[in-house]
Amino acid sequence: TWTTEAFVEESIREIRAKVGEKRVLLALSGGVDSSTLAFLLHKAIGDRVTCMFIDQGFMRKYEPEQLVKLFAEKFHINVEYINARDRFLEKLDGITDPEEKRRRIGHEFIQVFEEESRRLGPFDYLAQGTLYPDVIESADTNVDPKTGERVAVKIKSHHNVGGLPKDLRFKLVEPLRKLFKDEVRKVGRAIGLPEEIVRRHPFPGPGLAIRIVGEVTAERLNILRDADLIVRQEIKRHDIYHDFWQAFAVLLPVRSVGVMGDRRTYAYPIVLRFISSEDGMTADWSRVPYDLLELISNRIVNEVDGVNRVVYDITSKPPGTIEWE
Ligand code: XMP
Structure with missing residues (x-):
C-alpha cells in the first residue's frame, strides 16, 4: 500500500x-x-x-x-x-x-x-x-x-x-x-x-497581470496589490480562508464617479470574486455574509488610493470563468 x-x-x-x-x-x-x-x-x-x-x-x-x-x-x-x-x-x-x-x-x-x-x-x-x-x-x-x-x-x-x-x-x-x-x-x-x-488557494502563473482587465501599469498593480491584501487579511481574520476555492480582487480599467468628504472622486472599481469549487472546472459564487462584504468594501475604498467603488461578482462557472481574463 x-x-x-x-x-x-x-x-x-x-x-x-x-x-x-x-x-x-x-x-x-x-x-x-x-x-x-x-x-x-x-x-x-x-x-x-x-x-x-x-x-x-x-x-x-x-x-x-x-x-x-x-x-x-x-x-x-x-x-x-x-x-x-x-x-x-x-x-x-x-x-x-x-x-x-x-x-x-x-x-x-x-x-x-x-x-x-x-x-x-x-x-x-x-x-x-x-x-x-x-x-x-x-x-x-x-x-x-x-x-x-x-x-x-x-x-x-x-x-x-x-x-x-x-x-x-x-x-x-x-x-x-x-x-x-x-x-x-x-x-x-x-x-x-x-x-x-x-493549502494555499490556486494562483495563476501570470498572476495579477490577468486580474487587471486591459492594460497593466505600475499604478494599477499597486492598487490591486493593496486591495487584494485587504481581501486576504479579512478572510483570514474571520477564519474562512479555507471555505473558498479562490477569493480575490480584480481591477477594472474604467472609472466611475464617487464622493469622499466634500470632494468628487473619479476612480477605478474593484471586483470581489469569491468562489467555491471542487476542481476549478465548474464553480459557484460564494454566499458571503453582507457584513464581511461591507467591511472589505469600506476598507478598500478608504485605504486604497485610486479606488472608489467595490462590486461583488455573482456569476457562476459556467457561463462565467473564475478569472476575468
Ligand atoms: P478560469 O478563469 O479558466 O480558471 O475559470 C480556472 C482555474 O485556472 C486558473 N487559471 C490559470 N492558471 N495560468 C494558470 O496557471 C493561467 O493563465 C490561468 N488562467 C486561469 C484560475 O485561477 C482558476 O483556478
Missing part, C-alpha cells in the same frame, strides 16, 4: 542514485508543486539543488519576500531571487488582449530562465513538478526521439510554455510524476512544507 513516508524515502533514494554529485536546477513559483519538489530535492541533495525564483512583479503583496525568506532563511534552501519586474512590465506596455498578455509573459519567463540558468549554471538536471495528469496528457513532449530518454525539451512552468534551446536540454528529475494533486499535498506536509503553502 502507498504511504507518504515510504514515498518520501523511496524518492530520496532515487534522486540520490540518479543525480549523484551533479547539480540540479529548479524553477520555484511558490505553488504547492514546485515547493514540495524543492523540499524533496533539498532533503535528498542539499545545496546541490538551486531554486530559481523569478519575480515577474505580478505576485501578491509581500509574497515574493516572504517566500524567499521562508525558503532561504528558515529552511536553508539554496534560492536565487531574480528581480525581473521591470522587464515584464515593459513587455506588457500597451497590451490589452488577455491571451497576448499570457503569451508575452510566458515568452519573457523563458528568456529570463534561459539567461539566468546560463549565469548560475552549468546544471546537469532540471527538476520538474510534473504530476501524473501531466504525464498522461502530454505523453511524449519530453522524450528525446533518438534515445527515448526523458529530457527537458519544454519546461513545464506555471505558464505551460517554453521550447528550450538545444544546448540547454537538461536531463529531467521528476519525482512527483506518479502523484495526483492531493498526494502532493500529503507529501509536502510530511516533509515539513508549511501549511500556508500546502
Whole structure:
C-alpha cells in the first residue's frame, strides 16, 4: 500500500542514485508543486539543488519576500531571487488582449530562465513538478526521439510554455510524476512544507497581470496589490480562508464617479470574486455574509488610493470563468 513516508524515502533514494554529485536546477513559483519538489530535492541533495525564483512583479503583496525568506532563511534552501519586474512590465506596455498578455509573459519567463540558468549554471538536471495528469496528457513532449530518454525539451512552468534551446536540454528529475494533486499535498506536509503553502488557494502563473482587465501599469498593480491584501487579511481574520476555492480582487480599467468628504472622486472599481469549487472546472459564487462584504468594501475604498467603488461578482462557472481574463 502507498504511504507518504515510504514515498518520501523511496524518492530520496532515487534522486540520490540518479543525480549523484551533479547539480540540479529548479524553477520555484511558490505553488504547492514546485515547493514540495524543492523540499524533496533539498532533503535528498542539499545545496546541490538551486531554486530559481523569478519575480515577474505580478505576485501578491509581500509574497515574493516572504517566500524567499521562508525558503532561504528558515529552511536553508539554496534560492536565487531574480528581480525581473521591470522587464515584464515593459513587455506588457500597451497590451490589452488577455491571451497576448499570457503569451508575452510566458515568452519573457523563458528568456529570463534561459539567461539566468546560463549565469548560475552549468546544471546537469532540471527538476520538474510534473504530476501524473501531466504525464498522461502530454505523453511524449519530453522524450528525446533518438534515445527515448526523458529530457527537458519544454519546461513545464506555471505558464505551460517554453521550447528550450538545444544546448540547454537538461536531463529531467521528476519525482512527483506518479502523484495526483492531493498526494502532493500529503507529501509536502510530511516533509515539513508549511501549511500556508500546502493549502494555499490556486494562483495563476501570470498572476495579477490577468486580474487587471486591459492594460497593466505600475499604478494599477499597486492598487490591486493593496486591495487584494485587504481581501486576504479579512478572510483570514474571520477564519474562512479555507471555505473558498479562490477569493480575490480584480481591477477594472474604467472609472466611475464617487464622493469622499466634500470632494468628487473619479476612480477605478474593484471586483470581489469569491468562489467555491471542487476542481476549478465548474464553480459557484460564494454566499458571503453582507457584513464581511461591507467591511472589505469600506476598507478598500478608504485605504486604497485610486479606488472608489467595490462590486461583488455573482456569476457562476459556467457561463462565467473564475478569472476575468
Ligand atoms: P478560469 O478563469 O479558466 O480558471 O475559470 C480556472 C482555474 O485556472 C486558473 N487559471 C490559470 N492558471 N495560468 C494558470 O496557471 C493561467 O493563465 C490561468 N488562467 C486561469 C484560475 O485561477 C482558476 O483556478
